[in-house]
Amino acid sequence: DAFNGAQGRILYVLWQEDGISIRSLSIKCGLAITSLTTMLERMENQGLIRRVQSETDKRKTLLFLTKKAHALKGEYDSVSDEMGSIYYKGFSEEEITQFEEYLDRIRKNL
Template sequence: MKLSFQDYISIKIHKTDLCLTGFIKSKLEPFNLAPEQNLIMMLLWEKDGLTQNQLVESLHKDKTNIARMASNLESKGFIKRIHCNNDRRSVRLYLTEAGKDLGEKVIPIAEKFNDVVCKGISKEELTQLEEILNKMNTNVQCL
């Protein structure tokens, strides 16, 4: 039996991603922060001084994309990029005072967003969802 457009799991996941991204984009707009840039900031608020390569690994983005986003965040005054003394090719990202202040405003929004998205979903269901998504990611990596 042929699947209809709405039956493809990838379509359902894509629709959910668009919905979630649109919602968080509207919440971050007043702070001059795009959702993808927010991912970098979230990691830096968790652990300041990460290298661009660590961000590449954590976010599964290419080096050029991370470098571009870091440059944008630096031009906005949220981070500063510093070349490592022992390896001039390696760049560490550090929060500026403006970046730290931004975290005090944005982290509560991200936490509220997470609460809204997970409303009515049990811890067991969230664990199961994570396991299913991990299986899908593994399946795709094998192709």
């Protein structure tokens, strides 16, 4: 309940790489900057992110997670693990590994 699905995509990217530009986030999330603007404002109001002007390029705004957002990662990982166990139910470890390798190849081609 702390965040919705689209916000989860944003948080996931920032958990991997905190302090990135809005443009980089847009590319990594696959969301248009126009869509991100409203969502980032909402997330900032919720205390999940903070925006900081880049010291090296004043035109860029960098996004950082707050302590509150960092604290949500454990819950996110727990839910993600639970969903993974449901998704992969009945698959062997070898099948899961092979499938994830295929997904990685697909992602690299996007």
